[in-house]
Amino acid sequence: MTGTGQPQAGRISATPAAREAIKRLCAARGGPVMFVQSAGCCAGSVPMCFPAGEFITGVHDLLLGKIEGCPVYIDSALNAAWNSPDLVLDVADGEPEGFSLGPGRGQRFITRAACKESRQHGSPGSFQ
Amino acid sequence: MKYTPPGQTGSIVSVQPRYENFIGGKWLPPVAGRYRVNLSPATAKPICEVAESTPEDVELALDAAHAAKDEWAEKSSAQRAAVLNKIADAIDEHREMLSVTESWENGKPVRETLAADIPLAADHFRYFAAAIRSEESEISEIDKDLIAYHFKEPLGVVGQIIPFNFPLLMAAWKLAPALAAGNCSVLKPASPTPWSILKLMEVVQDILPPGVVNVVTGPGAEIGKALAANPRIAKVAFTGETVTGRLIMQYAAENIIPVTLELGGKSPNIFFADVMADQDEFVDKAVEGLVLYAFNKGEVCTCPSRALIQESIYDRFIALALDRIGQIKQGNPLDTETMMGPQNSAQQLAKITSYVEIGTNEGAEVLIGGHRADIGGEFADGYFFEPTVLKGHNKMRVFQEEIFGPVLAVTTFTDEADALSIANDTLYGLGAGVWTRDGSRAYRMGRAIKAGRVWTNCYHQYPAGAAFGGYKISGVGRETHKMMLEHYSQTKNLLVSYGTKPLGLF
Numbered sequence: 001m002t003g004t005g006q007p008q009a010g011r012i013s014a015t016p017a018a019r020e021a022i023k024r025l026c027a028a029r030g031g032p033v034m035f036v037q038s039a040g041c042c043a044g045s046v047p048m049c050f051p052a053g054e055f056i057t058g059v060h061d062l063l064l065g066k067i068e069g070c071p072v073y074i075d076s077a078l079n080a081a082w083n084s085p086d087l088v089l090d091v092a093d094g095e096p097e098g099f100s101l102g103p104g105r106g107q108r109f110i111t112r113a114a115c116k117e118s119r120q121h122g123s124p125g126s127f128q
Numbered sequence: 129m130k131y132t133p134p135g136q137t138g139s140i141v142s143v144q145p146r147y148e149n150f151i152g153g154k155w156l157p158p159v160a161g162r163y164r165v166n167l168s169p170a171t172a173k174p175i176c177e178v179a180e181s182t183p184e185d186v187e188l189a190l191d192a193a194h195a196a197k198d199e200w201a202e203k204s205s206a207q208r209a210a211v212l213n214k215i216a217d218a219i220d221e222h223r224e225m226l227s228v229t230e231s232w233e234n235g236k237p238v239r240e241t242l243a244a245d246i247p248l249a250a251d252h253f254r255y256f257a258a259a260i261r262s263e264e265s266e267i268s269e270i271d272k273d274l275i276a277y278h279f280k281e282p283l284g285v286v287g288q289i290i291p292f293n294f295p296l297l298m299a300a301w302k303l304a305p306a307l308a309a310g311n312c313s314v315l316k317p318a319s320p321t322p323w324s325i326l327k328l329m330e331v332v333q334d335i336l337p338p339g340v341v342n343v344v345t346g347p348g349a350e351i352g353k354a355l356a357a358n359p360r361i362a363k364v365a366f367t368g369e370t371v372t373g374r375l376i377m378q379y380a381a382e383n384i385i386p387v388t389l390e391l392g393g394k395s396p397n398i399f400f401a402d403v404m405a406d407q408d409e410f411v412d413k414a415v416e417g418l419v420l421y422a423f424n425k426g427e428v429c430t431c432p433s434r435a436l437i438q439e440s441i442y443d444r445f446i447a448l449a450l451d452r453i454g455q456i457k458q459g460n461p462l463d464t465e466t467m468m469g470p471q472n473s474a475q476q477l478a479k480i481t482s483y484v485e486i487g488t489n490e491g492a493e494v495l496i497g498g499h500r501a502d503i504g505g506e507f508a509d510g511y512f513f514e515p516t517v518l519k520g521h522n523k524m525r526v527f528q529e530e531i532f533g534p535v536l537a538v539t540t541f542t543d544e545a546d547a548l549s550i551a552n553d554t555l556y557g558l559g560a561g562v563w564t565r566d567g568s569r570a571y572r573m574g575r576a577i578k579a580g581r582v583w584t585n586c587y588h589q590y591p592a593g594a595a596f597g598g599y600k601i602s603g604v605g606r607e608t609h610k611m612m613l614e615h616y617s618q619t620k621n622l623l624v625s626y627g628t629k630p631l632g633l634f
Contacts, residue, residue, distance in 0.1 A: 038371035039392060039529055039555075045479055048371045055371070056378050075370075077601075081528040081555055094475045095319060098372040099348040099356075108475070113486050113525075 009079055012064035012072045013114065014089040021091045021103035022068040025049070033101060035089065036061075037074040037111060047072065047089060047111045048100040086114035131228045131238060131462040133168070135175060141229050141327070146177040149185055149345060150329040152192030153338025158346070159184040166323050169235035169470040170461050172509040178322045181346035183354035186314065189342035190360045193285040193312040196339025201282045201310040208308060209257035214335045216253040219246060219300075222331050230296050230324045231461045235470040235511065236424050238462050248590060249300035252608070255592035259610035260308035273627035280617040282310030283362035283386075287355045289348075289376075290325065291367045292318035292472050293427040293532075297590075299325050301607045302365050303341060309616035311362075314342045316355055320473050348372070359383050363616065366390070367429070370601055388605030388615050390429060391598060392530045393558030396551040397421070397432035397587065398541075398573065400564040404441045410585075411448070414563045417587045418449045418536075422456055422515045425468050426534035427476065429602075430559030432587055434527055435538040436550055442540045449517075450496050456515050459503050470510040471533060477511040480533030483526055484516060487537070492520035495538070522550045530556070544569060552578050557599025561587045580606070 014022070026032055032052040039045060048055070057063075057073055064072045067089055079085075092110045096102035103109065134141035146163060148155040162180040167173065179185070200208070219226060226249075227241035236245070268276040288302040295317055306313050317325045322345035329343055344351055352372075356364050357379035366376050367390040380387045403414045421432050437445050461469030471477045477500065484498050497516030502508070515534045518526055527537045541547040551560060551573075560579040564570050574582040580597045583589065590596065595609035605615050 036371045038369045045483075045529060045531075046475075048375075050375075055375055077555055078370075082525050083523070085525070092475075092478060094473065094478075095347065096349060097319070097475065098368060099352040099375060101349045110478070112482070113489075 008084060009062040009064050009074060010084040010086040011114075012067065012087050012089060014067040015091070017091050018089040018109065019068055021107060021109070022070055025101065025103045026068070026070070028104065029101075033070050035067075035070065035072040035109065037064075037072070037078065037087070038098065039075075039078050045111075046097055046100070047109050048098055049096065049109050050099070050101065087111040088114045129464050130460060131224075131231075133462060134229060134232050139228070140225050141232070143176050147179065147323065147326045147345070149179050149181060149189065150326060150333070150341070150343040151185070151189045152195070152342065153333060153336070156185075156188065158182065159188070166233070168232050169472050170232065170507055170510045172474070172511070175233060175323060178326070178345045181344045181351050183351060185344050185346070186351050186354040186358065189314040189344050190285060190358060192339040192342050193314050194360065196337060197282070197284050197312045200307075200312055200337060200340050201284075203310070205260045205263065205308075208310065209261050211335060211337075212253045212257035212304060212308060215332050216250040216257070218331045218335060219250040219253070219328070223247065223250075226296060226324070226327065226331070228462060229327045231469065233321050233323050234292065234295060235461055235472050236427075237466045237469045239464050239466065240424060242464070244590075245294060245297045248592075249297050252297075252300040252304045252592050256304040256308040256610075256613075259613060263613065270623075273625055275624050275626065277622040277624065279620040279622070280309070280613070281620045283616060283618055284311060285361055286311045286313050286616065287358065287361040287364040288313050288315045289352065289356065289364070289366045289368065290315060290317050292321040293424060293429070295321040295324045296328055298367055299328065305607075305612040306365075306616045307340065309613050311616055312340050312342075314344060314355060314361070316344055316346070316348075316351060319347050353379065356380075357382065361385065363387070365605075365615075373603070386615065388607070389603040390558075390596075390605070390607065391601060391603045393429045393431070393556045393598070393602050394434060394528065394530050394554045395430050395432050395556070395559035395561065395579065396434045396436050396554070396577070397561035398436045398547050398551060398563065399438060399441070399445060400544075400547070400562075400566070400569065401438040401440045402565045403563050404444060405565060410565070413585070415445070415448045415452050417561060417563055419452050419456070420587045421536040422453070422468055422534045423588050425471055425513070427472055427532050428588070429530075430581070430588070431530075431532070432559070432561050433531065433536060434522070434554075435536055436541050436547055437538065438547070439540045439542055446495070446538065453496055453515050453517065458501050458512055458514070460507060468515060468534060470507070470512045472511070474511055476533060477513060480513050480531055480535060483529070483531045483533070483535060484518070487518045487520065487524065487526035487535075490520065490524045490526065492518040492524055492526055492537070495519050497534070522553055528554065544573065548573065548576050552576075555600060556602045558597075558602035559583065
């Protein structure tokens with residue numbers, strides 16, 4: 001889906017806690033979910049989680065990858081503005097924002113920036 | 129002075145243990161019977177419980193709104209204006225109570241709610257009361273006997289989704305034009321700030337005809353879609369972030385209804401060297417203009433979060449600004465001396481902390497702040513963050529992404545062309561600030577910056593009568609101006625022939 005001249009998308013990985021949360025959410029819902037990285041304003045900078053297919057992706061949405069079979073997208077202009085970040089899907093305490101689903105247990109999904117060095121080492125950094 | 133926190137003896141704000149939805153002029157318990165605890169960000173302690181609604185409650189609210197819409201639409205503009213003016217009077221009458229309520233639930237300092245949020249909310253109702261009285265239908269004389277009448281008719285029932293950063297003022301921005309134009313509303317407050325809007329409903333419930341305004345509280349995932357995708361709304365208005373904005377547009381496309389969206393921003397605030405050409409009151413005003421990034425603890429879509437300072441004055445100007453930032457008083461939002469209260473939620477605090485780390489990892493220099501603020505005492509668990517300044521360059525993520533906190537990204541520019549290039553190098557186009565003593569330059573910059581509002585030698589003023597809205601991905605539509613009536617109306621054309629001659633075709 002990368003258009004001509006668009007920078008490559010970064011990579012998405014996930015913490016074990018996020019993987020477990022996604023599996024739990026999908027099991028509870030009886031179907032897969034999708035993630036779309038948000039930006040801007042009140043509930044920005046978080047991965048919005050929707051039932052799979054709820055958010056219609058377009059030609060400008062980059063697929064960062066799949067976690068537990070669930071796709072994670074970022075808008076290509078946002079990806080460029082953020083310098084193609086490697087992102088780590090994780091969970092934290094607190095209710096989800098916007099129209100986003102949460103994994104329950106008072107948790108929400110978050111994305112952390114992965115340390116660029118970790119690209120070589122293959123494990124996500126975890127600064128937040 | 130210090131106001132007593134709501135819920136404590138002596139407070140001017142009464143708090144019920146539990147709040148229901150406001151539907152059809154009545155307080156209705158949520159169908160599923162679920163509630164959730166609503167916290168104050170100043171203490172991270174509960175204020176009250178609010179309804180955790182489900183789609184069934186949205187349907188009840190829509191039933192009530194549809195039952196009310198014909199009678200409301202048929203009222204004369206004078207009658208509707210009278211109701212709006214009474215709402216404004218009631219807000220004024222309860223200014224302190226609403227200010228304390230808003231401050232305690234959102235975290236914004238009461239000096240701001242007393243001076244800005246609440247008086248501006250009242251003024252918006254008055255402005256749209258006046259605007260609807262002065263609306264005139266248009267008539268075109270197509271030819272001598274063929275006349276086109278253009279009437280503005282209400283859309284019907286509209287869905288309105290309110291953000292957490294200015295719960296009452298954003299509700300006023302959306303409700304006033306919708307009601308003035310003859311619509312009924314189902315309004316969903318932001319999940320972290322449902323209570324102040326319910327307190328406003330207490331104040332205006334005897335003024336509004338039942339069903340004209342309905343408030344349903346609850347999580348976005350549960351009731352946001354139930355409202356925004358509902359075929360029984362004729363328009364949806366939303367303030368928030370871009371992904372939800374896109375989703376709302378997508379739902380609107382399914383129902384073929386209009387939307388207005390006010391989304392994010394990363395507003396440049398540009399200081400030309402001539403600001404320092406004299407040592408006068410204007411320098412003081414410009415310094416305050418930079419420090420306004422801390423207004424509402426930076427939780428403002430138009431936060432002037434990128435300061436662009438001309439190289440030749442950078443050292444002197446940033447020194448003045450940092451000195452002023454260092455004097456910001458943080459703490460109890462209900463103390464009128466407090467300038468910055470807590471961030472709205474633990475989520476916000478975590479995000480802001482994360483962005484400062486992202487900035488420093490990218491090589492940005494922390495000029496001041498950078499940490500969670502330790503207020504201590506009863507506010508030890510509150511979500512306070514220090515006013516922060518990061519020095520870097522415009523390609524850094526902290527210059528590109530809206531942090532929605534008291535974090536200023538500052539950089540320098542060489543000349544006017546450089547300033548313009550940096551200013552426009554952003555996905556967003558909501559606000560901008562230009563500071564200069566040169567009127568021609570101010571005009572050139574103002575016209576060339578791709579943003580819906582360019583404050584010139586001022587910032588963060590939101591008077592009714594000045595259109596507000598975004599360029600680029602910052603949104604669709606213009607609020608706080610009578611043109612918003614267009615967004616809440618549809619045009620009925622009567623094409624009337626006064627002639628008697630047949631066309632002669634059949």
